[in-house]
Amino acid sequence: MADIAPTTLPPRPQAPLLDADFLARLEQLEIISRKIHAARNKGERQSRRKGESAEFADYRNYVSGDDIRHIDWNIYARLDRLFLKLFLEEEELNVSFLLDVSGSMDSGEPQKARYAKRVAAALAYIGLCNYDRVNLYAYAESVVASRNGLRSRRNLPQLLKFLEDAPLGGGSNFVAAARQFALRHTQKGVCVVISDLFDKHGFQQGLPFLLGRNLDVYVLQVLSPQEMEPELAGDLKLVDVEDEDVAEVTISKPLLAKYKANLQAYCESIRDYCNQRGISYLLTATTHPFEQLVLTYLRARGLVR
Amino acid sequence: MTFLSPMTGLLFAGIAIPLLLLLYFLKLRRQERRVSSTFLWKKAVQDLQVNAPFQKLRRNLLLFLQLLLLAAVLLGLAEPVANFSRTPEKRIVVMIDRSASMKTREADGRSRLEHAQDAAVDFVRDLPDHSSAMVLSFGAVPTVVCTFTDDKRRLERLIRGIEPTDEPSLIGEALPLAIAYSTNLVDIPGVGGSSGAGSSVPEAAMQGAADIEFFSDGRIADADRQYVTRGNLRFYRVGATADNVGITAFDVRRDFERPGIISVFVQVENFGAQPVKTDVGISLDGKPLPGPGSIREVQLGPAARDKGASPGGSEGEEPAGTVAEALPPAQNVIFEFAHEAGGMIQVEVHRDDAMKVDNFAQAPIDPPRQVRILGVSDRASMRVFIEKAMRAFEIQDYRLMGTEEYDNAPDGDIAQGGRSAYDLVILDGHDTDRLAPGNYLFFGGVPKVEGVSLGDLVEGEPIIFGREDHPLMRNVAYEGIFISKWRKLELPEHAVSLLEGSDSVLMAALTDPGHRYVIGSFDLLESNWPIKEAFPIFLQNAIGYLASGGLIETKRMIRPGDTISATVPAEATTATITRPDGGIDERPARPGTILSYARTKDAGVYRVAFDDPAQTSETYAANLLDANESRIAPNERFTVGSENVEAVRAETRVNEPLWPWAAGMALVLLIVEWWIYNRRVMI
CATH class of the missing domain: 2.60.40 (Immunoglobulin-like)
Incomplete structure (x- = not known):
C-alpha cells in the first residue's frame, strides 16, 4: 500500500500570538486609513473633518444658527466682527479583519493560519492601542465567528482568545463571507483580509462587497513555502484538504515549472486586480518573520505608521 | 517471412499479453498527499495536456510501448526468417551434384560441394511447413540420401553428410530416379533412410509430380540426352572459378613388337581463359624417371570461350592477341622409356589450380611377356591367313586348332588360373560357350552369351558406317571392303557397333565382366577384306586392343x-x-x-x-580423364532434352533470421519507454 500522508498535523506547542517585547513596539504604531470616515462616535483619531476637538483648525465667518460657544471673542473685541473658531474633529476608526480559517489555512510549515492570526493580532493590537474600533471576522464557507467593537488595550485578552479559538477547517468561500461582512458591517474604515486566497469560488468577486462599503481594503496573501516551492516527487494522488477533490499527477520537472508559473500568474492577477481598485495587496510567505512584515512591509504599504 | 517456431511465439503471447495488461492495471498505485488546494495543480496538468499532441494516445502511451515491446519480443521468440525467394512447391526433390568438378576449391577456400550444401540447406529451411523434400546426390551414379520427409533438421543433417566423389557428372540414372520418386514416391528401405515419422507422403502421392531443385555447377555430361517428364527442373548454379589445367587423356602401352618399351600418352588441356605454361612430369613407383625427359614443359593457349559458361568463368579481361593465345588449349605429351618390370606409372601436372584430381593420372603396368594367340578354324585357307598374320606381326607364341579340338581340349589347355590361357582367341565360324575369361575375336560366329545371336541374312549391301573413333577401327579404310553377305547381329544394349549396314550391325565389340568380344557376323572368305590393306591394320588393332592385355592391362585403368x-x-x-x-x-x-x-x-x-x-x-x-569435369567454369545454363535450364540464384538464397531485428526493436522500445517515463511528459 502506498503511504498516506497524515491528514492532521500532530499537536505542536503553540507560541503566544504576541510576546511582550513586540507588544511594546506595536504600541508606538497606529493604523492609517487613507479615506475620510464619518464615524458614529468620537474617537481619538484626528479627522480631516472639522469638529469639536481641542485642536484649532481655522476660522470662518459667523452665520446665523452657529453655536455661539465657538465664537472667538478675542477677535470680535479687536475687529468687531464675529468669527467662529473651527476645531479639528476627532473620531474613532473602524478596523476590521477578515481572517481566513478554512482548511487550506491549516497547512504549511510554518502553519499559514497561525501566521495569519499573529498578523491579525498584531494589527488589531495596534488598533486597540489607538482606541480604534476593532472588528474580527473569521470565515471559511461563510463567517464562522466574529467579534465586534473591541476598543482599548484592555480588550487584548478577548482579542487573543478570539483568535486562538477561531475554528480551522471547511471550505473557503470569500464571496459569501464578504457579503455577510458587508451586510453586518456598514461603517467605513479599514478592512484587512488575511488569507491564502485559494478559493475555488473566485476570490475577486468578493472584494466589490468591501469596496462598496467604501472601506480602505488591504489584502494580505499568506502562502506556505510548501506551496511556493513544492517538494513533491513520483506518482501522487493529491487530495484537496477542503473539499477532498483529487488530482492525480506524476511529478515531473515540466509539471513543477508549470505549477510555479500558474501560481505566479494567479498571484499577479490578484495584485493587478487590487491595484486597479485601490486595494493594497501584499504577498508573504509563512517563513517570513511576521514582526518584520508588520514593522516594515505594512509600514511601507501605509497600513501602519 | 516465415516463422521457425510459431507455436512458441503464440504460447508466450497467450501468457504474456494478458499478464501485461493485468500488471498495467495493477501497477500504478499513487501515493496520497493532502494539499491546501488542487486547483493550481489541475490547471498545470491541463496546460501540459493541452500542449501535448495525441493526448488520447499519450494517455496510454506507456502501455502501448509496453505492448509493442512485448510484441517485438514475441516476434523474436517465433524465430521469423526473411524468405526473399519464391514460395516453393510443397514437394521437392533436391538433387546435389557431387561429381569431381564439385571438389573445385573456390576463392573462399571452400569446395563447390560445400557451397551447394549451404544453398540446399538454406533452401530446405525456406520450405513452408508441412512441405516434404527428398535428397538425391549424384556423380556417375545416383544415391538416395533421404526419401521424402518434412523433418527439416534431418534433411539438413543428411545434406551436410554428402561426400564428394571423383566421378563424372551423369544424370542419366539420377534424373529418371528423381522423376520416379517424385511421381511414384518410391521408398527404398535402407537407402539413405526411409521416410520418417510425420512424412506427408500419402498426401504428396496424390498431388502429382514434385519439382526438382538441382544444385550443381551445370557441367552435366549427358544432360542433353535426358528429359524431364514431370514437374519442373530448377537449376541453382554454384561456383565461379574457371582456372584449371587437367589431364584429359592418358594411355600406357607396351609395343607388342618391343615389349620392353613403354609409351605413355598424356593429353593436357587448359580450361582457363589465360595462356598457361606448366610442367608435366612422369614418375614410376613414386620416383621420377631418370634423365631429363621425365619433365616436359607445355604451353597451352586459353580455352575456347564456352557459350554456356557463366560470366564468372572468364576471369578477367579479354586476352590480348599474343603468340601464347594462338596456341591450342590442349597438348599431347608422349613419354617413352624402357622398363622391363612392373610397377605404377604416375603422370602429374605441376600446377596448383582449383581442381587437383585431374592433375594426376596413374596406370599399373605388368612385366612384359610374349603375346599368346590361339586360332580356331576348320578351314585351311583361314588358318593360312591367321598364320601369315602372326608371322607378319612377329608373334612367336601362337597356336592353331580346329573347332572340335577346341571344344574338347582339356581345361588346362585353354585356361590357366581361372582365365584364358591365351591373350587372344580368334574363332572362325564357330559358335561356342567355352569362353574362359579373356579376349575373343569371332568371324562368322558368335559367343554363346546372353543377348547375342545371329539374325536374318543380309546380302549384297554395302557397309554404310564404320566407327572410326574406336581403337579397333583406327585407320581401317572400311569404304573399300565388300562383304557379300552377313547375318544381322542381335546384341545387348551395351555392345558397341563397329561396322553397320543400312539397318543391321555386322561387327561389334562387347565387353562383359572378364570378357571382351569382337564379333563379326560374316565369313571373311566371302569378302575382299583379307586381301585389302585394311585387314592387317585391323588385326594389328585387334591384337593391340584385345591381346595387349598381356602387355598392359588397360582394363585395370578405370574411371571413378x-x-x-x-x-x-x-x-x-x-x-x-x-x-x-x-x-x-x-x-x-x-x-x-x-x-x-x-x-x-x-x-x-x-x-x-x-x-x-x-x-x-x-x-x-x-583416373578422372574427363574434359567435361575438368572444364570447371560453371554453366549458366544447360540443356535437358530440348529445354534450356537457366541458373537461378543459388548464392543469393539466404534464410536471414530476423529475431535480432526484433530484439533490437524491443531494446529501442525499452529505451524510449524509459526516456518517456523519466521525462514524465506522460501524466
Missing part, C-alpha cells in the same frame, strides 16, 4: 565410379580391397568367378588382394 572386375584365383575365399583413401573393404570370393567392386568413387589406386596360397593381387588405377 566404374566397377572393378577381377578374376578370383583358385582357392581364394576372400578379397581385400584397399582404397585410395586407405580404407579397406573385404568381400567374399568364389574361385573361378568374377569379383565385382563398385565402391570406386575416388580417383587413385585400388589394390585387390586375394587370400589364395599365391597371394594374388591386382592393382587398379582410377
Whole structure:
C-alpha cells in the first residue's frame, strides 16, 4: 500500500500570538486609513473633518444658527466682527479583519493560519492601542465567528482568545463571507483580509462587497513555502484538504515549472486586480518573520505608521 | 517471412499479453498527499495536456510501448526468417551434384560441394511447413540420401553428410530416379533412410509430380540426352572459378613388337581463359624417371570461350592477341622409356589450380611377356591367313586348332588360373560357350552369351558406317571392303557397333565382366577384306586392343565410379580391397568367378588382394580423364532434352533470421519507454 500522508498535523506547542517585547513596539504604531470616515462616535483619531476637538483648525465667518460657544471673542473685541473658531474633529476608526480559517489555512510549515492570526493580532493590537474600533471576522464557507467593537488595550485578552479559538477547517468561500461582512458591517474604515486566497469560488468577486462599503481594503496573501516551492516527487494522488477533490499527477520537472508559473500568474492577477481598485495587496510567505512584515512591509504599504 | 517456431511465439503471447495488461492495471498505485488546494495543480496538468499532441494516445502511451515491446519480443521468440525467394512447391526433390568438378576449391577456400550444401540447406529451411523434400546426390551414379520427409533438421543433417566423389557428372540414372520418386514416391528401405515419422507422403502421392531443385555447377555430361517428364527442373548454379589445367587423356602401352618399351600418352588441356605454361612430369613407383625427359614443359593457349559458361568463368579481361593465345588449349605429351618390370606409372601436372584430381593420372603396368594367340578354324585357307598374320606381326607364341579340338581340349589347355590361357582367341565360324575369361575375336560366329545371336541374312549391301573413333577401327579404310553377305547381329544394349549396314550391325565389340568380344557376323572368305590393306591394320588393332592385355592391362585403368572386375584365383575365399583413401573393404570370393567392386568413387589406386596360397593381387588405377569435369567454369545454363535450364540464384538464397531485428526493436522500445517515463511528459 502506498503511504498516506497524515491528514492532521500532530499537536505542536503553540507560541503566544504576541510576546511582550513586540507588544511594546506595536504600541508606538497606529493604523492609517487613507479615506475620510464619518464615524458614529468620537474617537481619538484626528479627522480631516472639522469638529469639536481641542485642536484649532481655522476660522470662518459667523452665520446665523452657529453655536455661539465657538465664537472667538478675542477677535470680535479687536475687529468687531464675529468669527467662529473651527476645531479639528476627532473620531474613532473602524478596523476590521477578515481572517481566513478554512482548511487550506491549516497547512504549511510554518502553519499559514497561525501566521495569519499573529498578523491579525498584531494589527488589531495596534488598533486597540489607538482606541480604534476593532472588528474580527473569521470565515471559511461563510463567517464562522466574529467579534465586534473591541476598543482599548484592555480588550487584548478577548482579542487573543478570539483568535486562538477561531475554528480551522471547511471550505473557503470569500464571496459569501464578504457579503455577510458587508451586510453586518456598514461603517467605513479599514478592512484587512488575511488569507491564502485559494478559493475555488473566485476570490475577486468578493472584494466589490468591501469596496462598496467604501472601506480602505488591504489584502494580505499568506502562502506556505510548501506551496511556493513544492517538494513533491513520483506518482501522487493529491487530495484537496477542503473539499477532498483529487488530482492525480506524476511529478515531473515540466509539471513543477508549470505549477510555479500558474501560481505566479494567479498571484499577479490578484495584485493587478487590487491595484486597479485601490486595494493594497501584499504577498508573504509563512517563513517570513511576521514582526518584520508588520514593522516594515505594512509600514511601507501605509497600513501602519 | 516465415516463422521457425510459431507455436512458441503464440504460447508466450497467450501468457504474456494478458499478464501485461493485468500488471498495467495493477501497477500504478499513487501515493496520497493532502494539499491546501488542487486547483493550481489541475490547471498545470491541463496546460501540459493541452500542449501535448495525441493526448488520447499519450494517455496510454506507456502501455502501448509496453505492448509493442512485448510484441517485438514475441516476434523474436517465433524465430521469423526473411524468405526473399519464391514460395516453393510443397514437394521437392533436391538433387546435389557431387561429381569431381564439385571438389573445385573456390576463392573462399571452400569446395563447390560445400557451397551447394549451404544453398540446399538454406533452401530446405525456406520450405513452408508441412512441405516434404527428398535428397538425391549424384556423380556417375545416383544415391538416395533421404526419401521424402518434412523433418527439416534431418534433411539438413543428411545434406551436410554428402561426400564428394571423383566421378563424372551423369544424370542419366539420377534424373529418371528423381522423376520416379517424385511421381511414384518410391521408398527404398535402407537407402539413405526411409521416410520418417510425420512424412506427408500419402498426401504428396496424390498431388502429382514434385519439382526438382538441382544444385550443381551445370557441367552435366549427358544432360542433353535426358528429359524431364514431370514437374519442373530448377537449376541453382554454384561456383565461379574457371582456372584449371587437367589431364584429359592418358594411355600406357607396351609395343607388342618391343615389349620392353613403354609409351605413355598424356593429353593436357587448359580450361582457363589465360595462356598457361606448366610442367608435366612422369614418375614410376613414386620416383621420377631418370634423365631429363621425365619433365616436359607445355604451353597451352586459353580455352575456347564456352557459350554456356557463366560470366564468372572468364576471369578477367579479354586476352590480348599474343603468340601464347594462338596456341591450342590442349597438348599431347608422349613419354617413352624402357622398363622391363612392373610397377605404377604416375603422370602429374605441376600446377596448383582449383581442381587437383585431374592433375594426376596413374596406370599399373605388368612385366612384359610374349603375346599368346590361339586360332580356331576348320578351314585351311583361314588358318593360312591367321598364320601369315602372326608371322607378319612377329608373334612367336601362337597356336592353331580346329573347332572340335577346341571344344574338347582339356581345361588346362585353354585356361590357366581361372582365365584364358591365351591373350587372344580368334574363332572362325564357330559358335561356342567355352569362353574362359579373356579376349575373343569371332568371324562368322558368335559367343554363346546372353543377348547375342545371329539374325536374318543380309546380302549384297554395302557397309554404310564404320566407327572410326574406336581403337579397333583406327585407320581401317572400311569404304573399300565388300562383304557379300552377313547375318544381322542381335546384341545387348551395351555392345558397341563397329561396322553397320543400312539397318543391321555386322561387327561389334562387347565387353562383359572378364570378357571382351569382337564379333563379326560374316565369313571373311566371302569378302575382299583379307586381301585389302585394311585387314592387317585391323588385326594389328585387334591384337593391340584385345591381346595387349598381356602387355598392359588397360582394363585395370578405370574411371571413378566404374566397377572393378577381377578374376578370383583358385582357392581364394576372400578379397581385400584397399582404397585410395586407405580404407579397406573385404568381400567374399568364389574361385573361378568374377569379383565385382563398385565402391570406386575416388580417383587413385585400388589394390585387390586375394587370400589364395599365391597371394594374388591386382592393382587398379582410377583416373578422372574427363574434359567435361575438368572444364570447371560453371554453366549458366544447360540443356535437358530440348529445354534450356537457366541458373537461378543459388548464392543469393539466404534464410536471414530476423529475431535480432526484433530484439533490437524491443531494446529501442525499452529505451524510449524509459526516456518517456523519466521525462514524465506522460501524466
